[in-house]
Amino acid sequence: MSGCGSSGGEPAAKKQAPPVGSQEIDAHPLSDLRQGGTLKVPIQQWISQYNFNTPDGQDGDAQELTEDVEPVLFRTDARGEAHTDPDYLVSAAVTSDSPQVVTYELNPHAKWSDGKPLSWLDFQAQWRALNGTDSAYEADDTSGYDQISDVSQGADAHQVRITFKQPYADWQRLFVPLFPAAAYSTPDQFNKGWLEHVPISAGAFKIARYDKTGQTITLVPDPNWWGARPKLDALIYRVLDESAMTDAFLNKETDEAPAELPEDYRRLAKDPDAAIRTGSRWDEVHITLNGGRGPLKDVRVRNAVEAAVNRQAITDAYGADIPYRISELGNHFFMPNQKGYQDNSGIYGKYDPERAKKLLDQAGWQDNGAGKPRTKDGKPLELGYVLSSGGNQSQVDQAQLVQQMLGQVGIKVDIQKVPMNDYFNQYVDLGNFDLASFRNVDLLYLSMAYSVFRQPQGRNLFQNFGSVGSPQIDALLTQAGRTTDRNKAISLYNQADAQVWRLGHSIELYQRPQIAAVRKGLANYGAFGLQNITDYTRVGWLK
Known part of the structure; x- marks a missing residue:
C-alpha cells in the first residue's frame, strides 16, 4: 500500500492503458550486462516491521524488501501466472484431491543464513502462526492457512506435504515468502523478532546495512547464495518523501522514479537520461x-x-x-x-x-x-x-x-x-x-x-x-x-x-496506471505488469 493522488493540468494525448500481460523492462540476456554497479531505488518510509504478515508490516516497501531476501516459492509473470522458482523448489503440485494435498519438493541446496536447510518445519511454523488458532500471533491475514489441517514431512527431508480441510484454489499464494522456523515459531518472534531488521534470510541478496540516520537500507549479494550470481554489487533503498522522488532522479541520486502522477510525468519524460516504461499492474x-x-x-x-x-x-x-x-x-x-x-x-x-x-x-x-x-x-x-x-x-x-x-x-x-x-x-x-x-x-x-x-x-x-x-x-x-x-x-x-x-x-x-522512469542503460527493470517479484539476479547495467 502506498500514497495516491490527483491533479489538474492541461490535456495530453490519450492512449488506451496497457493491456493485461504487458510490461516494459528492456529485457536482455545476462551476457549483455556488465558485472558490478549499484542500483538506487526510492521507498516511501523507514521499515519498522519486516514481517509483513503482521498488520504493522503491511507497507508495500516492507513487503518488497522482505521478498528480496527471503524465499519466494512462486513468481508470477507479466500475465500474473504463477511458476515455481527453481532456486527453492524442484516442484510443487496438488497430489490428491480428496482431501486436497499439495506436495512441495524443496531444492536440496537451499539454506537459511544460519546454515539450516529449508524444511517442512519452516512451513509448519508459518502455518501455526497464521492459521488463526492462536490469537497471540498478531496475524493480519489467516485466509488459506486456516484451511490447512496438517503440515508434515513427506518422503524425505526435502519433501513437504500440506493437507487441506477444504479445497483451496489459491494455494500457490501461501508460504510466499517462506519464513524461517528459527525466527517464526513463537508469538514473540513473530510479533517482535522482525522489528527494524531481518534476523535470518535466504536470498541472492542480504541486508548489509540499516542506516536509520541516513534513511538508507543497503543490500549486497550473499556469498552463500547457491543460485546464479547477481550482476549488481549493491542495491540501495533510500527513504524519500514521495514529493522528492522526481528531483532525486533528476539529480541522479536514484535510478528509478514513479511517473504515474501528472506533475512527475511532465518533468521525467523530458529528461534525456530517463527511459519511460509502462505496464499494467493490479x-x-x-x-x-x-x-x-x-x-x-x-x-x-x-x-x-x-x-x-x-x-x-x-x-x-x-x-x-x-x-x-x-x-x-x-x-x-x-x-x-x-x-x-x-x-x-x-x-x-x-x-x-x-x-x-x-x-x-x-x-x-x-x-x-x-x-x-x-x-x-x-x-x-x-x-x-x-x-x-x-x-x-x-x-x-x-x-x-x-x-x-x-x-x-x-x-x-x-x-x-x-x-x-x-x-x-x-x-x-x-x-x-x-x-x-x-x-x-x-x-x-x-x-x-x-x-x-x-x-x-x-x-x-x-x-x-x-x-x-x-x-x-x-x-x-x-x-x-x-x-x-x-x-x-x-x-x-x-x-x-x-x-x-x-x-x-x-x-x-x-x-492507477504503471508508469516508471528508469535510468537509461538499466536492463530487466521497469514496469513489470502483473509480475509479483523483481528478480534482482537478472537486473543490471548494460555493457
Missing part, C-alpha cells in the same frame, strides 16, 4: 471510510459520503496530464482489464448530492444551511482526512476536492497532515482516522483481498482498517476461496463486491 486508488468510530459508524452516513463524492471528477483531475485514459473503478476485486470485472457500484458509486442530503436527514443530522456543518445533539458533523506529510501535491488536491464535495452536503472535513513514517504505523494500521486514501496493489490471487474486507476480531483489524464488514461478506469470500471453478469463484467475488459497496466500506476511484 493497482487501485480508493478512499477508506472508518466505520469503527464517530459519525461513520452509521451506514447511512457512509452511504451519504459515497453519494457526495464525485468519483469521475477526481479521476479526471488525476488523469488530465498523463498519456493514458483513466476511468472510474467499479469493483474492489478486479481491475477493468481483467476477466471477471463488472461495475457493481450501482447507486452507491453514483454522484448524487441530493441523495446524500436525504441520507443525512434520515440519520438525524440537521441541515444548518449552506456553508455550515450539520449538527446532531449539539455536535457538528466533522470528519478528519489523514494525509502523509511526505505525500505530493496530487494527494493534497484529492483531499481538497473531497473536502469541497462533502462540504456541499454539510459534512465538514479537516485535512490532517501527519509525519510520513507514522502515516501507516500510527494512523492507518490502527484505524486512527475517519477518511484515508492509499492504494492496494498486486492482489494477484483473489483470496488475498479477504483480509481487506473481513470483519475484525477484537483489536486485530487484519487489513480492514475501517472496520466495515459483515458475516455475509465473510461467508461469500470464504466460499470463493474454496471454489476451484474459476467462473464460479468470479461470481462469488462479484456478489461480495456488491455488498462491500452497499456497506460503504471504501470508495473506489480508479486503476
